[in-house]
Amino acid sequence: MPSSSQQAFHDLQNFIARRIIGQRTFIERLLIALLCDGHILVEGAPGLAKTRAVNVLGQGLEGDFHRVQFTPDLLPADLTGTEIYRPQDGSFVFQQGPLFHNIVLADEINRAPAKVQAALLEAMAERQITVGRVTYKLPALFMVMATQNPLEHEGTYPLPEAQLDRFLLYLKIGYPSAAEEKEILRLARGEARQDAAPAGGSDKPLDQATLFAARREVLEVHMAEALEEYLLQLVLATRNPGAYDASLAGWLQYGASPRASIALDRCARARAWLNGRDFVTPEDIQEMAFDVLRHRLILAYEAEAEGIDTDRVIAELIARVAVP
Structure with missing residues (x-):
């Protein structure tokens, strides 16, 4: 008999599989990274549900999700946050950036310059960020999924080896089969998919206490x-x-x-x-x-x-x- 944590993860896996067609290995790897408290780098052509998958994962978890579109003009403060001056009392108040969310999608990460990549590196490796002289802890549940497009290299900044090594997994995803693409069409049209949906499953979000319990079970x-x-x-x-x-x-x-x-x-x-x-x-x-x-x-x-x-x-x- 599966444990309660295993059943909860099977429900989460089914929840994602009903919304993402033809990427079963990708879904499994997402859950493995979640269980191992690691980050994922995903490479695949546009339109293969990379962004959708992590968005759906965020919906199936008790936590918040945020997407950051990486561009050449992005600044480190756009990720970490910045101190805002309050003229009323002459003080500075720190305004948190996107990295303070539980699930962060770094879309097209190799389009951002080295300074931005370095800011992300500290967050991924140390689970904290430093702004000025103050260090801020990130949430206990913190996962980065970064994507990059293998087709376009003009105007990109290749990730250095130190940054790559911080990713637990590097996934390469391909095109779905003809049968799977037919299911994608049905899903896109909003048709009912009860017969094709995996057996079982619950739409109740996976709570963080269950997730942390599952991580302890994995180590055993x-x-x-x-x-x-x-x-x-x-x-x-x-x-x-x-x-x-x-x-x-x-x-x-x-x-x-x-x-x-x-x-x-x-x-x-x-x-x-x-x-x-x-x-x-x-x-x-x-x-x-x-x-x-x-x-x-x-x-x-x-x-x-x-x-x-x-x-x-x-x-x-x-x-x-x-x-x-």
Whole structure:
């Protein structure tokens, strides 16, 4: 029998799935990030429900949601807030910015300059912001989902490695199938979808107490010592790929940091928990490895010249590192 927290998350998953068609993996990853207290970077073509998904997630949670459209003229104060002068008494009052919401959508994050990205970095990493000499704590429930468009690079500011490493997951989403797109048309026309809706589900928002209880349950999911060693070997293989295949040695310039090991451990446990298990399997680790590692690897010039991407490298390492 699932726990009350698991049932609440299944209800939330169904709530989102009834409103977002054809993105089941994306929905699962959203919930995993929520369970792991992490942030997500999403890359996909326009019109694939990236913005809609996080908006629906905000509706299904007990909390508030805010969208920030990143543009080249955005200033750090537009995110953090600023001090407002009150001429009545000559004092300054701090007016909170969008980062003080629970769920923040940073739309087209790579269109903002480095100063704005740096302000977001402190919020994501430290769960606080500093304005002047004062530091303000952000809400206990704080999640950033950033999007970027893979099609347009003119006028963009690529995210530095330090910023990328703060994202728990880096997702790449694709187009829906023909059948799923037909359902999208029906949903857009406002037709009833009772027959196609997932079984069960409640529209009652997930309260934060249940969310925090679920996060504690995820940390208690069992991972065998052999699987923990397997997870570590996968991450270590990104730093020394030549030990598994000489051809891989020239593909990577830098491997994943210890933050990747922590992220992969938590995400594998969260995936097992979402699937109703109290133990981690090798499939949990392998499934999450791509989204956890793809933005934490720096390819060598030779790999880029050959058209090899980080997903190819991760797939090769998974195929070569022995499964217990």
